Amino acid sequence: MADPVSSLALWPIGNCQVSALVDGEAGFVWGCVPRVDGDPVFCALLGGDRQQEGAWRFRLAGQIKATAAYRRNTPILVTRLEAEDGSAVDIVDFCPRFERSGRMFRPVAFARIVRPVAGSPRLEMELVPMRDYGAEVAPTTRGTNHIRYLIGNQPLRLTTDAPVGYVMEGHAFRVEQDLHFFLGPDEPFTGNVEQVLRGMEEATDLYWRSWSRGLATPMDWQDAVIRAAITLKLCQHEETGAIVAALTTSIPEAPDSGRNWDYRFCWIRDAYYTVQALNRLGALDVLEKYLAYLRNIVDRAAGGQIQPLYSVMGVTELDESVAESLAGYRGMGPVRKGNAAWTQVQHDAYGQIVLPTVQGFFDQRLFRMADERDFESLESVGEVAWKMHDQPDAGLWEFRTRQLVHTYSAVMSWAACDRLGNVAARIGRRDRVKVWNDRAAKIRATIEREAWSEEQGHYGAAFGHPHLDASLLQMVELRFIRAGDPRFQSTFAAIEKALRRGEHMLRYDSEDDFGQPETAFNICTFWLIEALHLCGRSDEARALFETMLAHRTPSGLLSEDLDFDNGELWGNFPQTYSLVGIINCAGLLSRSWDTVR
Template identity: 75%
Template sequence: MNENNSDLELWPIGNCQVSGLIDRRGGIVWGCVPRVDGDPVFCALLNGTSQDVGAWRFELAGQVSAHQEYIRNTPILLTRLEAKDGSAVEVLDFCPRYEGNGRMYRPVAYARIVRPIAGNPRLKVVLRPMKNYGAELADTTSGTNHIRYLAHDHALRLSTDAPVGYILEQRTFRIERDTHFFLGPDEPFTGNLREEVRRMEQATRKYWQLWVRSLATPFEWQQEVIRAAITLKLCQHEETGAIVAALTTSIPEAPHSERNWDYRYCWIRDSYYTVQALNRLGALDVLEKYLGYLRNIVDDAAGGQIQPLYSVMGVAELNETTASWLQGYRGMGPVRVGNAAYKQVQHDCYGQIVLPTVQGFLDRRLLRMADDRDFESLEQVGEMAWKMHDQPDAGLWEFRTRQEVHTYSAVMSWAACDRLANAAAHLGKDDRAAFWRERADTVAKTIDDKAWKENGGEGGHYGASFESDYLDASLLQLLELRFIEPDDERFLKTFAMVERDLRRGQHMLRYAAEDDFGAPETAFNICTFWLIEALALMGRNDEARELFCTMLGHRTGSGLLSEDMDFETGELWGNFPQTYSLVGIINCAGLLSRSWNTVR
């Protein structure tokens, strides 16, 4: 664990409907209802110094320490709180998820079990959910064994076998037996609370451990890969199949930078990388659900322009506002709700729709194989990729004030045509295969003609755009996308220039040039992983392994990473947990791990 990550020492729990982030004091400090992009009833993470408003804590009298760990191969968190007098409790946190009555049970609910394990522990329950993005506390009513919290447009009911009066008055009381808390739908709790919550925990534990059991993990770094995979799955909104870029909003990319963005939405680009990584582990359930989400997006676009991002429900308009009542992470506002990037033109998204969708024609493990009608629909996306391959856009870094023909977008358009040609050949559509192959070759020639910069006596390199010769880290993806071979002299020259200009010690910038907010101040974690991948594919495995192990050392105690990192101190910045960064862990582990056969 990196000691510099104290403020992002957060432990996600969730069930693919709701999620929560638990701090190292054992409090739920972030959680939105009724889904990830909803109102944050738990918003203490972004409430500046008011860390108990918008939180749910168990405060142990005389507490001196806390220790946390996940139940193996699950997102069920165990927190041990110890007091100065030797008394201690364990808190078990989870969001129920398991199959029952022919469907997946994943309610808008948080379950907590408090167990006395030493001495005579006394604790206070601090449960102060908010509404309307921290504008005020949720309205409260109570009954004999429950408390009702009315948030902005969603009511929650706490069912418990703890004394309700103590909770309402925030009084400290002795915990003498296991105590259960279920904060869920506003309806009477059915059955024996103690027995039902324990049954839920056991069923949830079994679900996740069986899911992990199905993964094809590399031999080395199994725990790291498993934790990344579980967390990536938590970032999927199962109802629609959408995958969010992160579970949070407005954690700044650098201190006081105002690069505070809302990442609780489905970026076509980020989701492509997520399903690609999980697919390498055999997690087809995430891919299948996401393909369903994509089909709906493509249908709604009706052959027209695809946005770079949508809500988890597929809503197109994500108007960007600010939540003025919240001070922001460590007081560094603003807190943004929505994301104006939905208005941007980003042409790489067409390739990022085609690439995962093509698997639907090839993979016979899928419950629903793609058919001819799906291919015709996908060709409409390919038409847009072809039409836009040499047109300016905001690029993958989402520049807000300028547009160019970005090389990464053009290469993604090439990949769309290339993969459509492959799919057509597999389906026996020889005429369509030839059609898309010709287009792919044309796009490739355009890229070589326009993106290659001779650059005087420095040997030449691919540029980040057709119009200029600056560099960005996405050029490293030319290998991953199979646009160029690792021993190609053009790539070797480009790699050398990218490493020279963008590498900062053990970290990579996404670009060094000033953007809409000035010069970047932190490294972009996925770019460091792209550097590691490129080193591995070029045969420089020792360097790649060393750098990979360094990156793993920057993870939080929960085994996760945010979006950005201070390249001097190693402190994490940006939204958390970031799918891009977790994808990097999975992909690099797969590339660098020794084979299972070497140890059998």
């Protein structure tokens, strides 16, 4: 019924509990239950040639065209399917999300509405959910108006007013009125499916338009910013507040590279950048829930020790294995579940715990402001940052076979101590102000002594090593150094010469565990854009930003990596890092609203 999924031109839908990636022809090709890190019941994206399995597709008899678009300021997707005889239908896809009975209704459910719009369309539907990471097709049982799919401990029920026999057997049938499909928990569906789904559609539409309306967007590039913000919110598991790095696993960073990782977890680093970007837009709901997640992480941290990533439920052990039944994106395995990076030592995580949490002591808009008890818990994290600031780690790029004292990690440790000094002053703890300011000063002195190379004339990526990586550009963002400082200027010049590839940026250009990097890392290109602007090259920055926006998928999104030769997207999708770059650069480069007032 469909060709193998061969690109990342996908459209996420979701409700902060579950999500699905939909291809340009209204096919669900990726989606997990009961949450983002669960069993992928829709796994065609990673199924290689097994495209009839792990997908939910609609197709018209004689179909010749499909056109997808989001409803404005929502993640509700409408795909028009058109046939050669002029008939057409609209497929409306969403995951319900709205307030009901005093709380947010966000079930483990996917809703689809088929609306005839022209002629006499004949429709075929194919729904083949899988279980156990593609190991087998989910067994089914049939009811009068529903089909039950046995998927582990999370059986699903499809409730519909379409002919169930046609649906089960995959026969084409004429669509003469709206058809409604609700794939959700295996429990009786209460109410008329047509009326209930129409109500859910309207309420979900209103929720997202209202949420988007509250964003403090820049004047320019509003569509890009709003779409990035909505998608970042979809990457939050609202039950706990965790934010995942991406909705997928094992999309390779480059063709046949073996750089296939499971990103359906909460990296402290990625989540820090996500809440920072959304906070700049005023999306405090995401920040508040994430701060609650962090408080739980800190409470459970033995001796203040923080690992780089956790599950969305805060689980620490994320053992890595291979899903043998899935061939991988375009057949490029392995498909991994779990991520061994949880065992790594990455000292930048301490700063990335402290920095977002600090806002809770200053921002009076928050429902729950932080207090002295929170400060005392946060100090335990700061203590580890202080102790580890000059110790080797795997770094933010998560090298698996070598450790160095990475400058970025040391700067993050400095930032943790510096900001704790600010908090101590805020709550009147003068004794602790001196402690944290003194520690910040000592870390700064160490960085200047160990990371700066007089011979090379720039900061190095690691103490005593002159090699470069793009993370050094974050020294300005972290307020360690001013953009106009000659040391930053010379470091930026060296980075640009070593790592820039035309309109794109590498993370680093030295060999790692898998050899030489083959693709650009999108967030690093956005860091380049920020640095260009801060160094007075704003016209160049704007032109480069427009180029990056042109690389987005039709859904307005980006993955993690990009082939700097042909512009093809690689890596997990949608990547929160990359969407953060869109928001931050738009805010930095946009004209003021005063220009139109």
